[in-house]
Amino acid sequence: MAASTSHSFCSSLAIVVLAVLVIFTGSSSALSKNHYSKSCPKVFTAVQSVVQSAISKQPRQGASLIRLFFHDCFVNGCDGSVLLDDTSSFTGEKTAGPNNGSLRAFEVVDDIKSKVEKECPGVVSCADILAIAARDSVEILGGPSWDVKLGRRDSKTASLSAANSGVIPPPTSTLSNLISRFQAKGLSTKDMVALSGAHTIGKARCVVFRDHIYNDSNIDSSFAKTRQNKCPRTTGLPGDNKIAPLDLQTPTTFDNYYFKNLISQKGLLHSDQELFNGGSTDSLVKTYSQDVKTFYSDFVKAMIKMGDINPLTGSSGEIRKNCRKVNN
Known part of the structure; x- marks a missing residue:
């Protein structure tokens, strides 16, 4: 009898421990590569066709879609909240400091959502669309591919204050600031450097690199002068x-030239050059500049890891019919 009671107690304890583990490890384990294999088997071809078309018309859209995914995941997790327009009940993330006048490709996401809804109405979340579109953008522009984990649901609200809280590292960041901001999201220093490699594509506005090209000393002088010709010192x-x-x-090719540029002190942003400035990440930048396969491998691991940040799953959130607004 005592043995039976002991066995029952141990079984109950195991169940409690397992439940606690599930709570503290988050719900990213609920994501899977085959989440839509039965409910929306054509989701990948639908997303890719729209992304391919958008990039063909304007290659910069690829970088913009990757950036949307990053800015979404860093603010309250990968929940599609960055896509929500302002409403009478909340001010969304689009006008936050890191996003206002900077985030793009919202119309591309609208087009993707429209096509996916025709294939399988009310099934695929906007949060998952961002994850797939980011992967497709990397692959289409010549970078690696990977199996995207899916099953995220969409937030029913967005927070301007959360997006302004400093979780998204600004282009003026120091190395220690970059490391701590990424660590706060469960991403290692290696993840941070690898993800920064996405800056091998895309463009930046003068307002975010002006201080670096005029005031920093850790920048190639001829490179600084070239950039100064297109970016006046006067603000406003x-x-x-x-x-x-x-x-x-190679601004429209996903390769490792970004890291080669850092070694030559030709990083466009202050935060870029911080990765190769006599600090702890110098050796990693050297590795990635010489070995594109290692960069690709680490980038893929970091993108998958970033996609696991606090997703809404199960009965949380909803599957938005329109990525810009919550369902009625």
């Missing part, structure tokens, strides 16, 4: 929105 003028490629050599 139309020049603020002039853009320059983050990677001068």
